[in-house]
Amino acid sequence: MDTKIDHFRLLTVAWLALVALTLVGLGLGEWFRDARWLPLLVAAIIWLKGALVARYFIESHLAHPFIARLLRGFIAIAPVALILTAFFGDTLARWATL
């Protein structure tokens, strides 16, 4: 990667997108509080925001494969767990009962 290139505009766009996603997510969470599909939307927003920080702030796509995989995996874990808990909560609770 050419680290001499000025990425200021890209960083600013990523930051504005993060702010917008935060506010949009809040609004949608309020308006569709009881919607069954709300966890799907929240999971998508979590993933998108995490991916934005990883790609534009950490530059994970240019990083060592271990770092890229670590971040990709971590960003995916919570959204997947959220969807599983929302739609298969009883099964998950049964499996996690001692």
Added chain:
Amino acid sequence: MVAAVLHTPPDIPVEEGRRIPGNKGIWVGITCEIIEFVVLFAVYFVARAHFPDAFHEGAQRLSVISGTVITLLMVTSSYFIACSVNAIRSGRHRASVLWLVAGLIVALGYPVAKYLEISWNLAHGIDGSSGIFFTVYYYLTFNHLVHATWGILGILYVLARLLFHGYSAADYTGLEALASYWHATDIIWLIIFPLFYVLA
């Protein structure tokens, strides 16, 4: 006589054009941080699966404004610190210092906002014994605050080095390592925020 020869381990092969942001040491730390929070999130989801109603009702009692303010502080300080790295890469030392100072000031808003949030919680009768949701909320958010505090101390150290020209366009490893840690801590908050404040 048998002579013991120590061979230095070969460097981890890095694919063409791939690099380590900061240094290997910080990524060992970030990996440990991620593993720790994966375990904490596992506890959150197991508790949520067992007590869905408590999590539904609990989120409605938290201050959404506090959560939103902390989120905006985290993403904004992350952005400022990324701009500081961007500036030092092109040799703009003064701009790099100013961006990092801005990042520090905004980051310091996090413990202040957290203090106000806890005060608000206590005034509304919300403490660690208010139920399963609040127990999980307190240990996860306090844990994050501890990690953010390490980050703020790191910003102070890196800022001091930067002020004395410890970093340049040729070598900014320490600044980028600090930035990587702060961005990882930012990602963790971006997961915590909707789990506690949005999913009511």
